[in-house]
Amino acid sequence: MEKFDVIVIGSGVGGMACAEALQSAGKKVAVVEMDLWGGTCPNRGCDPKKVLIGAVEAKTQIRQLQGKGFAGLPKIDWPQLMAFKKTFTDPAPKSFQGSLNAAGIETVKGQAAFVSQDTLQVGSRQLQAKDIVIATGQRPNLPAIPGAEYLHTSTDFLSLPELPREMIFLGAGYITFELATIAATCGSQVTIVHHNSRPLRAFDEQLVQEMTAQMTAQGITFVWDTAITAARVVAENRLQLLTAGEKSYTADYVVAATGRIPNLEGLDLEKAGVAVNRGGVAVDEFLQTNVPHIYACGDVVAKHRPKLTPVATFEGSYVASRILGKAAAIDYPLIPTIVYGSPKLAETSQMIADSKAGETEKYLDLTNWFTYRRVNEAVSKAKLVKNAEGVLIGASVLSERADDMINFLTLCIQQKLTAADFEKMIMGYPTIASDLSYLV
Numbered sequence: 001m002e003k004f005d006v007i008v009i010g011s012g013v014g015g016m017a018c019a020e021a022l023q024s025a026g027k028k029v030a031v032v033e034m035d036l037w038g039g040t041c042p043n044r045g046c047d048p049k050k051v052l053i054g055a056v057e058a059k060t061q062i063r064q065l066q067g068k069g070f071a072g073l074p075k076i077d078w079p080q081l082m083a084f085k086k087t088f089t090d091p092a093p094k095s096f097q098g099s100l101n102a103a104g105i106e107t108v109k110g111q112a113a114f115v116s117q118d119t120l121q122v123g124s125r126q127l128q129a130k131d132i133v134i135a136t137g138q139r140p141n142l143p144a145i146p147g148a149e150y151l152h153t154s155t156d157f158l159s160l161p162e163l164p165r166e167m168i169f170l171g172a173g174y175i176t177f178e179l180a181t182i183a184a185t186c187g188s189q190v191t192i193v194h195h196n197s198r199p200l201r202a203f204d205e206q207l208v209q210e211m212t213a214q215m216t217a218q219g220i221t222f223v224w225d226t227a228i229t230a231a232r233v234v235a236e237n238r239l240q241l242l243t244a245g246e247k248s249y250t251a252d253y254v255v256a257a258t259g260r261i262p263n264l265e266g267l268d269l270e271k272a273g274v275a276v277n278r279g280g281v282a283v284d285e286f287l288q289t290n291v292p293h294i295y296a297c298g299d300v301v302a303k304h305r306p307k308l309t310p311v312a313t314f315e316g317s318y319v320a321s322r323i324l325g326k327a328a329a330i331d332y333p334l335i336p337t338i339v340y341g342s343p344k345l346a347e348t349s350q351m352i353a354d355s356k357a358g359e360t361e362k363y364l365d366l367t368n369w370f371t372y373r374r375v376n377e378a379v380s381k382a383k384l385v386k387n388a389e390g391v392l393i394g395a396s397v398l399s400e401r402a403d404d405m406i407n408f409l410t411l412c413i414q415q416k417l418t419a420a421d422f423e424k425m426i427m428g429y430p431t432i433a434s435d436l437s438y439l440v
């Protein structure tokens, strides 16, 4: 039996943040990982996706400037782009394991399963600790339909050696919006099929409609209110998707981005008596499970907050501080969420659900603002929510620069900045930051 102060299961951003903080506070820590060191974000999530988005952004700006300095669109060379992406993903696992080891953290390769409340089995090894942190993340959920084995996931898409000619994305969540934008901009004919007509439910409906209109104008087809009932192969590299009605859809490649499910199987949580629900591991406001010395952080947690990298990191750091004796419950700051489509859509996650007295919301059309007109963006809009005192409390932005803008606005909201505060500051001009005084 090998003994540690803390064992972290999963080496994603949540587990890493937790393990590194505990180790630097003098704890003896082990991290168990059954797949790629570093988890989803650097290997099959945010980072590889954002590398591909880099090419999308470059081509989009040239498309916007057709007849305004550019004549003709460049072609994205998919195999070359994938080779560039691999320069980020290939070294990632070794680099993440190396940084854990360099910090003095024991890395254990294999699937961890609870034997009891303080002991884990990993292959032939038994590891014991006073505190255990479950940071096992989520994985793509394929729909339960006949022929599901022919469908692909976001992970497959991010490693495609050749770009398929015609693609269908199932489910209109943020992952579909992003990967479909990449595929379409790189030259694939793309259709998105969704079971209802309200995609990106967590985002402002009006701005979502503007976004889908822009994506439609770029050649992406949306099919609403359509549930796929089965998938079958109709020719070599050709798949047919059947619906309850007469309609069917065919493509060379189908990505099912129909939700993600928490990685709980194989953990044998019942042997430790840890409670779970449909959303993942059930925790309290201290990220403790019903077994107080077993914690959970990151995407595996059942929560009403967005399952995103900075949220998992924040939670991992919080769990470390809790194990080290912190008394206060976790206090989440404002969380910005971004859909890297074209245009991008971003908002502060705590947009006001039920308006309170005196709150106002207004939509601003920014399309003719210098920032956006100089690159000839088709549409740029913002929705701003202010409290009775006129202070910005929520924001939603649609533009090619929405990712940077939402972070600036999050800072303004978090710090309760007003136009009067901006009068005391000078921002470099012309930039999106120099627009802020007109938005707060």
Ligand SMILES: Cc1cc2nc3c(=O)[nH]c(=O)nc-3n(C[C@H](O)[C@H](O)[C@H](O)COP(=O)(O)OP(=O)(O)OC[C@H]3O[C@@H](n4cnc5c(N)ncnc54)[C@H](O)[C@@H]3O)c2cc1C
Pocket: 009, 010, 011, 012, 013, 014, 015, 032, 033, 034, 035, 036, 037, 038, 039, 040, 041, 044, 045, 046, 047, 049, 110, 111, 112, 113, 135, 136, 137, 138, 154, 155, 175, 263, 266, 267, 297, 298, 299, 300, 307, 308, 309, 310, 312
């Ligand atoms: C395509 C895609 C794009 C995304 N884009 C963004 C983005 O742009 N911005 C953003 O903020 N977020 C993005 N996300 C979400 C982000 O990647 C996750 O929120 C984040 O990676 C969660 O980190 P985590 O530590 O909770 O879990 P993970 O990173 O998933 O790590 C969990 C680890 O646990 C391991 N594991 C599971 N079970 C066991 C076991 N029994 N024993 C041992 N190891 C185990 C897994 O192998 C995995 O490595 C994206 C996700 C996807 C899929």
